[in-house]
Amino acid sequence: MIDVKSLRKTYGDRTILNDVSVTFARGQVVSLIGPSGGGKSTLLRCLNGLEDFQGGEVHVGSEILHPGGAARNQRALLALRQRVGMVFQQWNLFAHRTALGNIIEAPVHVKKLRPEDATARAHELLKRVGLSHRANAYPSEMSGGEQQRVAIARALAMDPEALLLDEPTSALDPERVGEVLDVLRTLAADGLTMLVVTHEMKFAREVSHRTLVLHGGQIIEDGPPSEVLDAPKHERTRAFLGLSRT
Ligand SMILES: Nc1ncnc2c1ncn2[C@@H]1O[C@H](COP(=O)(O)OP(=O)(O)OP(=O)(O)O)[C@@H](O)[C@H]1O
Ligand SMILES: [Mg+2]
Numbered sequence: 001m002i003d004v005k006s007l008r009k010t011y012g013d014r015t016i017l018n019d020v021s022v023t024f025a026r027g028q029v030v031s032l033i034g035p036s037g038g039g040k041s042t043l044l045r046c047l048n049g050l051e052d053f054q055g056g057e058v059h060v061g062s063e064i065l066h067p068g069g070a071a072r073n074q075r076a077l078l079a080l081r082q083r084v085g086m087v088f089q090q091w092n093l094f095a096h097r098t099a100l101g102n103i104i105e106a107p108v109h110v111k112k113l114r115p116e117d118a119t120a121r122a123h124e125l126l127k128r129v130g131l132s133h134r135a136n137a138y139p140s141e142m143s144g145g146e147q148q149r150v151a152i153a154r155a156l157a158m159d160p161e162a163l164l165l166d167e168p169t170s171a172l173d174p175e176r177v178g179e180v181l182d183v184l185r186t187l188a189a190d191g192l193t194m195l196v197v198t199h200e201m202k203f204a205r206e207v208s209h210r211t212l213v214l215h216g217g218q219i220i221e222d223g224p225p226s227e228v229l230d231a232p233k234h235e236r237t238r239a240f241l242g243l244s245r246t
Helices: 040-047 069-083 099-109 115-128 144-156 174-189 201-207 225-230 235-240
Strands: 002-011 014-024 029-033 055-060 063-065 084-087 162-166 193-197 210-215 218-223
Touching: 002 040, 014 040, 014 055, 014 218, 029 040, 029 201, 040 055, 040 162, 040 193, 063 069, 069 084, 084 144, 099 115, 099 144, 115 144, 144 162, 144 174, 174 193, 174 201, 201 225, 210 225, 210 235, 218 225, 218 235
Parallel strands: 029 193, 029 210, 084 162, 162 193
Antiparallel strands: 002 014, 002 055, 055 063, 210 218
């Protein structure tokens, strides 16, 4: 459902993504790992059109993104952003809106849902992320883990076909990580397509179907998590995972 073809992304004379080709199937949960600066966030941002790129194509369902940014991809970007949800490390909720208010914002203003329908759906989503009792709380009144779960509910409110998550637990206190991973585990079991940049190897191993390692602008490993994490092909991956013999 997401098909990346020969993606090339540069910043000035630095190549960040070098001819990356990869396909994500519907219902697949993919973990994306790799050293800092390897281009993981950049790849995610290219996939939902937050970032322009210099070569290749990104196909999401029937929409195709080409190099050229908003000027060339206006229609595809509009469609694509409704099909692909994004959750960031910092949850970025609207500070002046309640949990419920945050969740109904896009369905009402972008999808033009009736407020009462959006609200009913938001309550369902809050239940799904274990936060029915926090519907009227403002972000400043919630823990990081709660805010991140609201951010996930907010992304789901647009009924995305896929969810891209960029280190969704790395800004959280250790004791709050589990509650967010539990939500992702439920979504995975429900068959949501997810691409998760993560440092949580346990999550990669236990929840994802497939693990990718991005290094030097290329995907250097792609396989079942057990294979990639226990018996990687590249010495660079072994070093990153702390498996090196030397
Ligand atoms: N707007 C920008 N302008 C110039 N260079 C950038 C920009 N954004 C990212 N980069 C560079 O692109 C490279 C890839 O960055 P990216 O954020 O995708 O890495 P990452 O794999 O997500 O790293 P981390 O694990 O630290 O989040 C880095 O070298 C970064 O400095
Ligand atoms: Mg990053």
